[in-house]
Amino acid sequence: MKFGLALFCLALTAPSFGAAEFVLRLPLGAKATYSQVETSLPANVPVAPFTNGVLPTEKAPKNIKRTVWAMGGERTISEVRDGIAAQLERSGYEEVLSCVAKECGGYDFRFAIEVVDEPMMRVDLREFQFITAKQTVLESPAYVTFLLSKSPVSVYVQMTEYRPTADGGALVETVEVGPAAVTGVPLQITSEISIVLEGLTFEAGSTELGADPNGALAALAEEMKANEGLRVLLVGHSDMSGSAEGNITVSRRRAQSVREALIRDHGIAESRLEAHGVGFLSPRASNDTEEGAQKNRRVEAVFSK
Numbered sequence: 328m329k330f331g332l333a334l335f336c337l338a339l340t341a342p343s344f345g346a347a348e349f350v351l352r353l354p355l356g357a358k359a360t361y362s363q364v365e366t367s368l369p370a371n372v373p374v375a376p377f378t379n380g381v382l383p384t385e386k387a388p389k390n391i392k393r394t395v396w397a398m399g400g401e402r403t404i405s406e407v408r409d410g411i412a413a414q415l416e417r418s419g420y421e422e423v424l425s426c427v428a429k430e431c432g433g434y435d436f437r438f439a440i441e442v443v444d445e446p447m448m449r450v451d452l453r454e455f456q457f458i459t460a461k462q463t464v465l466e467s468p469a470y471v472t473f474l475l476s477k478s479p480v481s482v483y484v485q486m487t488e489y490r491p492t493a494d495g496g497a498l499v500e501t502v503e504v505g506p507a508a509v510t511g512v513p514l515q516i517t518s519e520i521s522i523v524l525e526g527l528t529f530e531a532g533s534t535e536l537g538a539d540p541n542g543a544l545a546a547l548a549e550e551m552k553a554n555e556g557l558r559v560l561l562v563g564h565s566d567m568s569g570s571a572e573g574n575i576t577v578s579r580r581r582a583q584s585v586r587e588a589l590i591r592d593h594g595i596a597e598s599r600l601e602a603h604g605v606g607f608l609s610p611r612a613s614n615d616t617e618e619g620a621q622k623n624r625r626v627e628a629v630f631s632k
Contacts, residue, residue, distance in 0.1 A: 343543045348407050352410060353484065357415045360447040360483075365391040368441050370489060372459050372470050373422050377432025382439040385423070387470040387473035387489035393441075395448045395485045404475045407482055408456050411473055413520055415460045420471065425461040431457050438613055441487070442474065445611040446521045446627060448479045452608045469490035478521075479562055479603050480629055521629040522547075523611075524585065534580035536588055544585065547628055548593035560629040561585050563604040564611075566620035579604025 368391050371384035398407075412422065426432075432439070436457070437450055455476035462468035470489040476485060526541030534589035539545075551557050563578030563585075582602035589595040 329538050334343070351486070353396055353398060353407070357396045357484075359394060360397050361393065361395040361443045363393055365393055365487075368393075368487075372423070372472055372489065373436075373457070374459060375441060376424075376426055376430060377436040377439055380435075380561060382432070382436065385470075386468070388491045388497060390488075390490040392488045392490070393443060393485065394488075395443050395483060397449075397481045397483050398482060402482065404454060404456055404477055404482055406486060408473070409474050411475075411484075412458065415458075415471075419463050420460040421463050422460050424457065428453060428454050431455075434610075437610075440474070443485055443611075446523060448474075448476075449481070449483050449520075449609055450474070450476045451478070451605070452610070453492060454608075478609065478629065479605065480560060480631065523625055523627045526624075527585065527626055529581055534577055534584055536581070536584040544588055544593060548589055548595055551595055551599065558599050558631050559601075560631065561600060561602045562627050562629060563602070564609060564623055564625050564627070565604075565607050566623045567607045567610075567614040568620070571608075574606035575604050577604070578606050581624075582626050 370387045370389040370391065372387045373382055374385045377384040412425070413423065426436075434452055437452060437455070440448060440457075442448055455474065457475075458473040459470065460472070461470050469491060472487045472489075474485040475483065524543040524547065526543050527539055528537035529535070547559070551559065561582040563580070563582035565574040565578045565581075567574075569577070579602060582604055586600045586602045589600060590597055607614070607623065610619075610623045611625075612622040614620050614623060
């Protein structure tokens, strides 16, 4: 990916009280996996880490929009976060909260905040960063929060805007370095870059592939046969029972079981499939119930060419 050739620029419309325009730059190739005006989210933003069973929050405007981007993992979360922080400062926003994974409150913080569902957004419990920023204006300040994390192959950025009015919002522009013109286009949701193989079953601690009532493997194999250049990274996940190291091993073996089934039963070439495991570091549900734990025992397919 050629980061030096172009940038995504996201212009946030500032209210009329004098704050500078905020432009978020992400590498060309970053894909919007989710973009939605939210009418049911609480208008509260985190202002301190999760402590003693409580996440301190502050009231924010009720016009809320969330957008998520996924991009290649050539840059680290910290590099992307530093770029965002610098532009916030230049645009008249002050950071109210800035924290990293464990210091945010880890698992408790992750499940106390609003996060877009997988596969549109990924959160690694061991490696995520969070920012809450507020406009430095006297009346009706806007707020914005950023949640940054990663999967084995991508960096994810979730931005949540809290605006005092329903006007304005996000616009994506492609900016070429040099004399090329700037073309603005409305933000569009792109196709998913990964899917969860729903319906595959694994018992707690087991690596044996159970039933596939939804035909997820057959559907994946059909897609790969129709697109011969497609490669798939199979990523195994676990619940939180057991140690971190043990769960990473179990989740990797689950992904390997799926890989073997695709090769053996569906004729997919070995060279087109890789298997990895991340243990319980990227849950999509709380592990406090058996239903949530079962949802976390899964394998996802991440696509690349």
